[in-house]
Amino acid sequence: MPNGTSSASPRRPWMATAIWGWRLELFLSFGTFLVLAVSTSLGSSGPLLVAAAMVLVLRQRPEIRRQLLHHVRINRDHRRLHAALWNCMVIGRNGSIPKVVRSAVLPVGQRYLLELPIGLHAQLLERSALELAAALGAREVRVKASPVNTRYVELAVIRSNAFPNVLRSPLVDRIEVSLWEPLTFGVGQDGLAISIGLPEHNLLIGGEPGSGKSVALSTIVAASALDPSVHLTLLDGKHVELVAWTDVADEFVGANQDEAVEVLEELRTIMDLRYETLAATRKRKMVSTDVEGLHVLVIDELAFYLRGGKKETRELFAELLRDLVSRGRAAGIIVIAATQKPSHEIVPTWIRDLFSFRLAMRCTSSDASDTILGQGWAAQGFSAASIDPATRGVGYLLAEGGVPTLIMTPYLSDDEIEVIADRAFEQRHSA
Ligand SMILES: Nc1ncnc2c1ncn2[C@@H]1O[C@H](COP(=O)(O)OP(=O)(O)OP(=O)(O)O)[C@@H](O)[C@H]1O
Ligand SMILES: [Mg+2]
Structure with a gap:
């Protein structure tokens, strides 16, 4: 027995499984038969009339048809899963397979919440994932232990x-967004x-050239622009990536370290003023109802500002950035930075480690991936080096889930971008 979970030889309860698995179909067939049998009391043409009425209802009421088909499909998927669990010997000590507690249809397949019998746990199921995927004829089977109860797995x-x-951005159709609400990333x-x-979060994006960092940044800039209460400060070491948002930004700086330092100094003043206001009103942090609004600082090509140029300028830049990242949270200042390689020679670790959210786009090595996500993730199977170089815009996001x-x-x-920037400009003016 591959899972080594039971010493007793499990016997699949064929009859019970078959009846239970086909219960919906059996119920529908029996119900139809019963209705047709009763309809004979209406005369010899009774069953024909009732059958015609049933067809008519199904034809006229597509929602009933869809619901029936949906349940028949779900039942079929459950039967397939049960068969795969039996065939792959995913069986507990009592000789039974995991029980489906809940199921949902995903855009790319199905998701089940399973209750495990004694003797099974998430890791055992994970070992059978490949075998289950083959048995189900699926691309992949993923197993995740329930964070609250180890008896359940997803x-x-x-x-x-x-x-x-190419994934279309939902922001293209949005008139306005609130950055206080969760953003679809x-x-x-x-x-x-x-x-x-x-x-209350800062995001660091890293990855090899062309992996999709600036594209990921554009989603955040677009969402920030579409929230008229948000102040935007843009620093773009390449100048061309964020220039389209100039009209909606409070400040835009291209490849100029001195200007970047000036802008960060202004932002630090704003931060200090916000803290004074918070202290005066005896509040500890900004909330969505505060009139000041969030302030988003977006830096593309962070390495440009931290390398090269005069030593004192880049040291001042690094110190200002550290201050904003470490103290900005409660004052509503959000820092989003992208760079190809956030290694300690480029982004000092005392700045890098302050970013709570990380996005590692495709990297050339697991070490580079760990540099972005944090030490140890690659060894646990989360390495951006494994991302197919042909699929741009894919990365490992380390955020709320942990x-x-x-x-x-x-x-x-x-x-x-032009359409969204124009719309955001109009919204801001009318606001
Ligand atoms: N999410 C995405 N969906 C589809 N294509 C993408 C996506 N992200 C990036 N690309 C493609 O990859 C190209 C490079 O993306 P992008 O400019 O964001 O890379 P980058 O990581 O910022 O590179 P660099 O480090 O050179 O600045 C884009 O022009 C686009 O063609
Ligand atoms: Mg870029």
Whole structure:
């Protein structure tokens, strides 16, 4: 027995499983038969009339048809899962397989909450994941232990690739957003949207050239721009990545270290003033109802400002950045920075370690991935070096969940950026 979970030879209860697995179909067939049998009392044409009425109802009421089909499909998927669990010998000590407590249809497959019989646990199930995927004819099977009760596991059966060539941004259709609300930052491998809450967090994005850092930044800048209460400060070492947002930004700095330092000094003054106001009103942090609004500092090509140029300028820049990242949280200041390689020679560790959220886009090595996500993640199987170089915009996001999640960020074309920037400009003026 692959799982080594039972000493007794388990016998699959064929009859009971078959009846239980086909219960919906049996109920529907029996119900139809009963109705037709009763309808003979209406005369010889009774069954024909009742059958015609049933067909008519199903034709006229597509929602009933859809519901029936949905349940029939769910039942079929459950039967397949049960068969796969038996065939792969995922069996507990009492000779039974895990029980499906809940199931949901994912955009790319199915997700089940399973209650495990005695003798099984998440790690044992994980060992059978590949075998289960093959038995189910799926692309992948993922197992996640319930964080609150180890008797339960979440099993995702992934049937298709959740990451398209290009993921359309939902922001293209949005008139206004609130950055205090969770921001949809991409989709996960199960095809479901992944959101992050930016207030009180800072985000560091790293990855090899062309991996999609600036594209990921554009989602955050677009969302910030569409919130008229948000102040935007943009620093762009390449000048061309964020220049489209100049009209909606309070400050825009291109490849100029001195100007960048000036802007950070202004931002530090703003931060200090906000703390004075908070202290005067005996509050500890800003909240969504405060009129000042969040202040988002976005830095693309962070390495440009921390390397080269005059020593005292880059040291001042580093110190200002450290101050903003470490003290900005309660004052509503959010720092989002992107750089190719945040190694300690480029981004001092005393700054890097302050970023609570990390996004590691494709990297050339597991070491580089660990530099972004933090030591030890690659050894646990979360390495951005394993990302297919052909799929741009995919990365491991380490945010609210506490464990890196593979996500794909949406892509905003130059035209879409222009449309959003114009809309944001109008919104801000009317506000
Ligand atoms: N999420 C995405 N969806 C689709 N294509 C993407 C995505 N992200 C990036 N790309 C493609 O990859 C290209 C490079 O992306 P981007 O400019 O964001 O890379 P980068 O990591 O900022 O590179 P560099 O370090 O050179 O600045 C884009 O022009 C686009 O064609
Ligand atoms: Mg870039």
